[in-house]
Amino acid sequence: MNRKNILLSAILFPAVMAFAQQYGGMWIPTELNEKEMKDLGMKISAKQIFDPSKPSIKDAVVQFNGGCTAEIISPQGLLLTNHHCGYGQIQRHSSVQNDYLSNGFWAKDMNGELSNPGVTVDFIADIKEITAQVLAGTQNLDEKASQALINQNIETVKAGFKLEPWQKVVIKPVYYGNKYYAHVIDTYKDVRLVGAPPSSIGKFGSDTDNWVWPRHTGDFSLFRIYADKNNKPAEYSKDNIPYKPKHFLPVSIKDKQENDFTFVFGFPGRTTEYLPAIAVEKVMLETDPAMIEVRAVALKILNEKMRTDAETRIKYASKYASVANYHKKWIGEVEGLKKSDAVGKKKRYEQTLIAKNPQIKTTIDQLNTLYNEQSPYSLNRSYYSEVTRNAETLSLANQYINFMNSYEAGKINDQTLTAFKNRLSGTYQNYNGELDAKVTAQLLALYAEKTPEKFLPANFSQLKDANKNLATVENWSKKSVVTGRGTFNGATAVTDIDKVFANPAQLIKNLKSDPIIQWASAMKDSYMSTSEGKYSELQNQIDVLQKKFMAQQMETDKDRKFFPDANSTLRVTYGQVKGSNPRDAVSYGYQTHLEGVMEKYVPGDYEFDVPAKLVNLYNAKDYGMYKDKTGDVPVNFTATNHTTGGNSGSPTLDAHGNLIGLNFDRQWEGTMSDINFDPRFSRNIMVDTKYILFIVDKYADAKWLIKEMKIVK
Template sequence: MTKKILLSVFLLPAAMAFAQQYGGMWIPTELNEKEMKDLGMKISAKDIFNPQKASIKDAVVQFNGGCTAEIISPKGLVLTNHHCGFGQIQAHSTVENDLLSNGFWAKNMEQELPNPGVTVDFIADIKEVSNQILEGTDNLTEPELSKKINNNIEIYKNTQKIEPYQTISVKSMYYGNKYYAYTIETYKDVRLVGAPPQSIGKFGSDTDNWVWPRHTGDFSMFRIYADKNNKPAEYSKDNIPYVPKHYLPVSVKDKNENDFTFVFGFPGRTTEYLPAIAVEKIMKEIDPARIAVRDVALKTLDERMRADDATRIKYASKYASVANYWKKWIGEVEGLKKSNAVEKKVMYEGSLVSKNPEIKTTLDQLNKLYNDQAPFALNNAYYSEVIRNAETLMLANLYSNYITAVEAGRMDEKGTTAFKNRLTSFYKDYSAELDAKVTAKLLALYANKTAAQFLPAGFDKYKNEAQNIQTIEEISKNSIITGRAAVNGASLSTDVDKAFSNQDKLIKTLKKDPVYQLFTNIKETYMKTADPQFTSIQTKIDALQKTFMAQQMATDKDRKFFPDANSTLRVTYGKVKGSSPRDAVSYDYQTHLAGVIEKYVPGDYEFDVPKKLIDLYNKKDYGLYKDKTGDVPVGFTATNHTTGGNSGSPALDAYGNLVGLNFDRQWEGTMSDINYDPRFSRNIMVDTKYILFIIDKFADSKWLIDEMKVVK
């Protein structure tokens, strides 16, 4: 942090204190109900979350541990994003039957496709359990504090009476100042019902990702199945559609600017209460490092995917995953700068200190720790991203963990089977030749961007990218990890079982493998020169952040606090609204089908449009799905405070009817994970009219709409 900013922390007047804006990510049992009603909500907090009787929460599920989804019919029909179901759509696709390109629509329940391993989680109840979990923790420090809390959590969970199909998860809130227990019910038979072709579901793809105006029909449909008693069960042909306690009526009413909306889902992670110094480090050092690594990986993958359809299908889901946060981080950096996030934090900290001088000591300590950690944090960012995005090295990391577990006696038959299944799934969508090039380029970046103190001896030889490509290709060709060399008479990429037939020989061969040795050299250097220092300082930062959080809550009596997102069920609310993100630029809150046609580029991988959709547009065959303009609305924006994990979340109106499907944020506001700014922060939703229009008119699947309760 600059000297100027450091000095200004304590010179700014208290009058510059944080001004509370509506929004936030609220625990459903602690809703800001008065403000919601002031903004236009017509239902009560009990209608949203009630563990004693049916409420909206019974229609909202966590989809496959990451996204959100919602139930929209009495027969367990589930709506989520296309990008949330993308992995399942891809898994059912082949070059001959490309569901990604062609879409998929079951014409009856018998045609719905099973997805082994996919789950949905319902939240049956939420209770604050801070007193039980924090009992006996006064004056404890790490590692004793964590041990005591973990012990208290286990005691609490073991004393609760739950059904056999339920589990309890205890989550920390406010950096460990409070704890909440979640009773979870997991359903394991989830079948694919329908998905538009990616020319609709991913329309705009990379160019439009995180961008408004948006014209993407980002939705897919699944169905939950249960046993004959409506309880969770593994997949069986004898299972029947799940009957929900509540399902969402689907509204096709027109939307108007300033209409009240709320979004119900499982936001992944936010850090709204960091000190200014932390935000500055993210903006100037950490995010730029992550962006640089992914930029190299994406350009290399894209070049090959454009030239080869088989590679495109193999890498489609992975490419989208890598690109998602790459673009998000770019927007985050720009948004933090544009919204003066660091300066705002500085002002707020100044106002806190004026009310409570003890906070100055906490901030001084945090400033020192973040500056001490900075070189190690930067290396952590580069190292983590290189290992994650160079699949060859990521594979070596998996095998390294496997060997460690075997040698420590922690790898039983069940664990080995699970590991082999994971490998089989991975190699199915892996190109060793392509990733050799990715790895070569990322090693060059790592060698050139990383301080010498963090690099293995002799690592300078990897600074030349062109030379690397030859070197890594040779290493890759002679590696059993890449599947290009054999072990136990088989390739790991084609016959995992045979390759694992002699475990001792496999491990001995792995340890001599050139890819394994390259990875081990990088990892051991990182673990020696950076990780212990990074982790040690982070432990101290975490402890002080807990103190800082408690001090904020105790000092700022005018602010209503909500906990940072941590993948638990939350409610956020706001209004339908357009935006003016830049000088002389204004965006309407609604896009239409006409905009899809305006962006149409025949044959383009991002902006092609199916002929049938063009025909529907030309005929104006819109049915009840047009709005007051005479066109079909496609997407809309609002001021709901969302993040990753809210993908697929229901956007609801003042009465609790489904009006949209959350899928993205406006690029200028992606910094809302760190600094929510109502001037720029907009969530992006697919309009329910467009979803029903595609199902009915495009997919000829009105049987699905007949299941729903459509509010006209």
């Protein structure tokens, strides 16, 4: 290369990096970075994406059951989301005799669709910035008085909205409380299961491939929204009719090219892109490793049992997947933070800010002091919360302890008692006390080993031996009401929970002598008295400073275009279809195919088996219109969209607003994007719409569903 070209490259390269969104972006849909989106190739307007006054793409995007995202893909309310988002519903309809997890489920017509009591979908009718109203009068108040007035102002703002009976207003802060937005929400309550592939397709690769590229997973399921005869939200009724949406997404089966524009529309859960370097360092070196360690112990024990027992596999399927998901994510996050030099990058940025605004040094110094002081309490908090969450016996005990405290404080009435019993029954339904005794024994030993003595209850060191613990916990469990194995009033909490709770006062007297309750109480009391109070006190101070630091960043860095961290509200992120080079001499393409499924196929394996019919379709090359230019069916693809948890099930759209993919994961090397988006490594992973339609059409023979959709060829 001659000198002129070298200089030209040096000039162009930084511009390309900036153009490629080096900071990522989860944009509020009323405040889109429209110019950059169009520079990258978008052909529609921001108004076509979000317009509260007339139909727009936002009318096809919903929050599914309070966590995932889903989208409407037909004029009859057909809803597409991930298999793992619908997993709980598929599981609840399954049994050993009728195993939809293993065999899949496909309604033959609308009459065969299965109801899901309690499942909801939320549409965002409107978004309004209300910062001035919420912060009015707070400028000269101390933090406590300011927050009290903010809470009062929020209630006043809420009261000013004129709502329909099915609507609610949710007000959330962004930029750590420097701005506030109101979200008007329509909630639909009749959501029915329409179809789901078997787990061998919907979870293909399972734990081994989770968070990993290349992927070959058909992670999708289909539901349908029902409404009353006036197309309004209603409780489940056989008289309800399919919902007629204001907008539904056309489904594109056009081939993809590298660098094609894409955008993802959904409800990302939580990111923390603007933390100081010290906070990122604590996550990377202390809290993430602690949580990884606890879950590794629990998962090993559960996995051994699930591999050998079909009933346990079904009972624990959703639970295991949930625990494993973030275990692996945190591992990738730690590695990604190290590889991307996240702490070093943050420190250099802080010095840049200080050079422009010396007052920021005081803020950062104070944050450094507070995080270092909080460190031992934060680490103990990570161990305690993960141990009591993953040892379900302790989790159940804490539920009973909360009940006991509420009852003795006079806070239990018929309604709250019923709710508590229902919550317990749901836990017992998928709980194996004998299996969890093994988990609890191991985690008690880990907690005793890893926790400084000053944070432990008296005599807790005797629990450092996991083998001795097992005999002890088993002995406790057999006699305990908590585990559902011991009896009270002639019944167990599993077989007759109403009888167990018929005399709450007598039950509480019994529980106070229960050794599981006693140990769980001792752990909780010790944690609350030694750690939680101090952790929270320091966190409150950190939060005040983080709000100030956020404001200082926005005021000082005029060259950076800021977007708010994710907070489970509706957002748009955009990027390009792209492969990656995550490590030295490793290059990933952007697209996988059905051939790759067959390369991984291991007959009888719980992760990599596939149904015989899929093998037959592959062997016959019976692909119809779903093959691409290679002659194969595309399965998954990657792009540079900035996604996180909650974006599961989000639609991936092309330059014209057509559905081209279903977001379900991130590339392992880029999971640190919740804290530090890095364009070199951060990739979201999507199911290709061609594969979705291929499975629905060719595998499930559910052509009646294909006919509902608008297919863009």
